[in-house]
Amino acid sequence: MMKKIFIISICVLIVVCIGFGVKYLVSVNEYKKEVKNISIKNVDLEKVKDGKYTGSCDVGYIKAVVKVQVKDNKIMSIKLLEHKNERGKKAETILGKVIKAQSIKVDTVTGATNSSKVILRAIESALQNGEKA
Missing domain, CATH: 1.20.5 (Single alpha-helices involved in coiled-coils or other helix-helix interfaces)
Known part of the structure:
Protein backbone atom coordinates (compact mmCIF):
# COMPACT_ATOMS: atom_id res chain seq x y z
CA MET A 1 0.00 0.00 0.00
CA ILE A 38 9.28 46.45 -30.04
CA SER A 39 9.72 49.11 -32.67
CA ILE A 40 11.39 52.36 -31.67
CA LYS A 41 10.15 55.38 -33.60
CA ASN A 42 12.04 58.64 -33.32
CA VAL A 43 10.09 61.39 -31.62
CA ASP A 44 10.43 64.90 -33.09
CA LEU A 45 11.76 66.91 -30.14
CA GLU A 46 10.42 70.09 -31.78
CA LYS A 47 6.95 68.78 -30.91
CA VAL A 48 7.70 68.03 -27.26
CA LYS A 49 6.74 70.70 -24.72
CA ASP A 50 9.11 71.65 -21.91
CA GLY A 51 8.53 69.51 -18.85
CA LYS A 52 9.17 66.19 -17.15
CA TYR A 53 7.45 63.14 -18.57
CA THR A 54 7.19 59.59 -17.35
CA GLY A 55 7.07 56.59 -19.66
CA SER A 56 7.26 52.85 -19.23
CA CYS A 57 7.58 49.56 -21.06
CA ASP A 58 6.89 46.14 -19.55
CA VAL A 59 7.43 42.86 -21.39
CA GLY A 60 7.21 40.58 -18.37
CA TYR A 61 10.80 39.63 -17.63
CA ILE A 62 12.05 43.16 -18.31
CA LYS A 63 10.43 46.42 -17.30
CA ALA A 64 11.62 50.02 -17.40
CA VAL A 65 10.11 53.22 -16.04
CA VAL A 66 11.81 56.51 -16.91
CA LYS A 67 11.37 60.21 -16.29
CA VAL A 68 12.59 62.44 -19.12
CA GLN A 69 13.13 66.17 -18.74
CA VAL A 70 12.82 68.26 -21.89
CA LYS A 71 13.70 71.94 -22.16
CA ASP A 72 13.95 74.07 -25.30
CA ASN A 73 13.33 70.98 -27.46
CA LYS A 74 16.30 69.14 -25.93
CA ILE A 75 16.48 66.12 -23.68
CA MET A 76 18.10 67.51 -20.54
CA SER A 77 18.04 64.40 -18.38
CA ILE A 78 16.67 60.89 -18.19
CA LYS A 79 16.18 59.16 -14.85
CA LEU A 80 15.65 55.44 -14.69
CA LEU A 81 13.01 55.08 -11.98
CA GLU A 82 12.72 51.32 -12.32
CA HIS A 83 14.58 48.66 -14.30
CA LYS A 84 13.58 45.05 -13.76
CA ASN A 85 16.05 42.97 -15.73
CA GLU A 86 17.83 39.68 -15.79
CA ARG A 87 21.31 40.32 -17.18
CA GLY A 88 20.60 43.70 -18.75
CA LYS A 89 21.99 46.09 -16.12
CA LYS A 90 24.63 47.36 -18.57
CA ALA A 91 21.81 48.58 -20.85
CA GLU A 92 21.38 51.48 -18.46
CA THR A 93 24.29 53.21 -20.22
CA ILE A 94 21.90 53.84 -23.11
CA LEU A 95 20.49 56.84 -21.22
CA GLY A 96 23.72 58.78 -21.87
CA LYS A 97 23.72 57.75 -25.54
CA VAL A 98 20.20 59.13 -25.98
CA ILE A 99 21.05 62.42 -24.30
CA LYS A 100 24.25 62.80 -26.35
CA ALA A 101 22.49 61.97 -29.65
CA GLN A 102 19.30 63.88 -28.72
CA SER A 103 17.52 60.94 -30.31
CA ILE A 104 16.16 57.55 -29.32
CA LYS A 105 17.46 56.10 -32.56
CA VAL A 106 20.71 54.85 -31.02
CA ASP A 107 22.39 51.46 -31.09
CA THR A 108 21.43 49.01 -28.39
CA VAL A 109 24.01 47.93 -25.83
CA THR A 110 25.74 44.71 -26.86
CA GLY A 111 24.87 41.88 -24.50
CA ALA A 112 21.84 43.77 -23.19
CA THR A 113 19.80 44.21 -26.37
CA ASN A 114 16.43 43.33 -24.84
CA SER A 115 16.85 45.66 -21.87
CA SER A 116 18.09 48.38 -24.23
CA LYS A 117 14.98 48.06 -26.38
CA VAL A 118 12.70 48.17 -23.32
CA ILE A 119 14.44 51.28 -21.95
CA LEU A 120 14.30 53.00 -25.36
CA ARG A 121 10.60 52.17 -25.67
CA ALA A 122 10.01 53.67 -22.20
CA ILE A 123 11.83 56.86 -23.25
CA GLU A 124 9.77 56.99 -26.45
CA SER A 125 6.60 56.65 -24.38
CA ALA A 126 7.68 59.50 -22.08
CA LEU A 127 8.47 61.81 -25.01
CA GLN A 128 5.16 60.98 -26.66
CA ASN A 129 3.44 62.02 -23.42
CA GLY A 130 5.00 65.47 -23.88
CA GLU A 131 4.13 65.99 -27.52
CA LYS A 132 2.18 69.16 -28.24
CA ALA A 133 -1.37 68.53 -29.30
Missing part, protein backbone atom coordinates in the same frame (compact mmCIF):
# COMPACT_ATOMS: atom_id res chain seq x y z
CA MET A 2 2.81 2.43 0.91
CA LYS A 3 4.56 1.64 -2.36
CA LYS A 4 1.40 2.45 -4.31
CA ILE A 5 0.98 5.80 -2.50
CA PHE A 6 4.65 6.59 -3.13
CA ILE A 7 4.32 5.85 -6.87
CA ILE A 8 1.14 7.95 -7.12
CA SER A 9 2.86 10.81 -5.27
CA ILE A 10 5.84 10.68 -7.64
CA CYS A 11 3.51 10.65 -10.67
CA VAL A 12 1.60 13.67 -9.34
CA LEU A 13 4.88 15.48 -8.68
CA ILE A 14 6.07 14.75 -12.23
CA VAL A 15 2.82 16.04 -13.73
CA VAL A 16 3.00 19.22 -11.63
CA CYS A 17 6.65 19.80 -12.67
CA ILE A 18 5.78 19.28 -16.33
CA GLY A 19 2.90 21.75 -15.96
CA PHE A 20 5.17 24.41 -14.46
CA GLY A 21 7.78 23.75 -17.14
CA VAL A 22 5.25 24.19 -19.94
CA LYS A 23 3.91 27.38 -18.33
CA TYR A 24 7.46 28.75 -18.06
CA LEU A 25 8.28 27.94 -21.69
CA VAL A 26 5.08 29.61 -22.87
CA SER A 27 5.84 32.76 -20.87
CA VAL A 28 9.42 32.91 -22.20
CA ASN A 29 8.08 32.54 -25.74
CA GLU A 30 5.60 35.38 -25.20
CA TYR A 31 8.35 37.57 -23.72
CA LYS A 32 10.65 36.94 -26.69
CA LYS A 33 7.85 37.75 -29.11
CA GLU A 34 7.02 41.01 -27.30
CA VAL A 35 10.66 42.13 -27.31
CA LYS A 36 11.06 41.23 -30.98
CA ASN A 37 7.99 43.33 -31.82
